[in-house]
Amino acid sequence: MSDFKWRHFQGDVILWAVRWYCRYGISYRDLEQMVSERGVPVDHSTIYRGVQKYAPEIEKRLRWHWRRPQSTSWRVDETYVKVRGQWTYLYRAVDKFGNTIDFYLSATRNAKAAKRFLGKALNGLKDWEKPRVINTDKAPTYGIVIAQLKAEGRCPDELVHRQVKYLNNVVEADHGKLKQLIKPVRGFKTLKTAYATIKGFEVMRTLHKGQAAIFNLTRDIRGEARIVERAFGIGSSVLAEAVEMLAQNLQGQTA
CATH class of the missing domain: 3.30.420.10 (Ribonuclease H-like superfamily/Ribonuclease H)
Structure with a gap:
């Protein structure tokens, strides 16, 4: 079953909004306008509900990517x-x-x-x-x-x-x-909603710090986005992406 069944928007759009909110420290109303500029009319309250549902889920699914201390x-x-x-x-x-x-x-x-x-x-x-x-x-x-x-x-x-x-x-x-x-x-408003939002902030901070760098194939912000998307089954697997990138590099070298 899709993680985004019965939602008004596609999964990549929902994760896009959740990531932006948790990574850049902007208000829901500002994000509403930014998303609308990209042709996605959405109310700030809908973005809020998306963050409450999916920010904890992102943190849960990506924990094993980053939670390995590099020092004792x-x-x-x-x-x-x-x-x-x-x-x-x-x-x-x-x-x-x-x-x-x-x-x-x-x-x-x-x-x-x-x-x-x-x-x-x-x-x-x-x-x-x-x-x-x-x-x-x-x-x-x-x-x-x-x-x-x-x-x-x-x-x-x-x-x-x-x-x-x-x-x-x-x-x-x-x-x-x-x-x-x-x-x-x-x-x-509540400890539950605060913790849910902070989970999103914290996991996006870990990605920004490079703690899941081994999974960031392009070593850039798009690579961070793909880490999140792959956790929800959106797009190619990390292996398929790595093979595709290798093929493109080989093709470029022989061209």
Whole structure:
């Protein structure tokens, strides 16, 4: 069954709008006008519903493309996101090179939320992919949580917990770039809708950082778009595209 059955628009058009919104930090109303200029009349509320449905699905389908830390030295921190006038907490982890490892939006900032986040970040990683160093701020909850995860065998016993402020500059800078995408949003109404939208922002940031570069055959923005489209079965498979590109290159060399 098609992922876009009963939708008003074709799948490539829907993904096009969702990608633009999640990658460029524009308002729904601005995107409505931009899409209309391309001959696709669509209401901003329709784009909103598309983002809510397909941004989490894009993140889910592409997780395995990018979620492999390039370093075992992690930087963990949380930033603030306002939801219905109240501050919520977006937990985020990057490696020392700034590559996104994982994220988690919580209504609370406590040991339970921190443990849920770190457990999520560790889940599915091979032993050699798990961190050997985690740097955090001075919040005491992280030390408690890391000790619990060690006792449960979910992270290495030799893991070192550091609380060096300047080492977290890389994750704080990454917060700022994410906030640029969040800024045009005219207020999140619920934690669910906020998390769904942020999933789209985060996954498009990982593609922009080049974390799925091995799947970006053209090494450009179009290649990023094709990664998303292929995840939904739109167009040729990555193997077919690679063969076609190779044939074109060989033809060009012999011409």
